[in-house]
Amino acid sequence: MSSEINLQQIAESVTRSVLNASDKDLEGFQKIIEETIKVREGHKNLQKLVKNYSTSMIQRS
Known part of the structure; x- marks a missing residue:
């Protein structure tokens, strides 16, 4: 399950003050x-x- 919020959730949570x-x-x-x-x-x-640095270090070893 993804913890990222989607655009619909943001739009639905916009308060009256905004x-x-x-x-x-x-x-x-x-x-x-x-x-x-x-x-x-x-x-x-x-x-x-x-990630690229880690991968390149692993390949060098």
């Missing part, structure tokens, strides 16, 4: 989401680098 937020608040929220995506992609890339 729906009624000002444009400025939503812009701030959007920036947080964009940075979160960058961190997530960076984490995935780091995992790939570690």
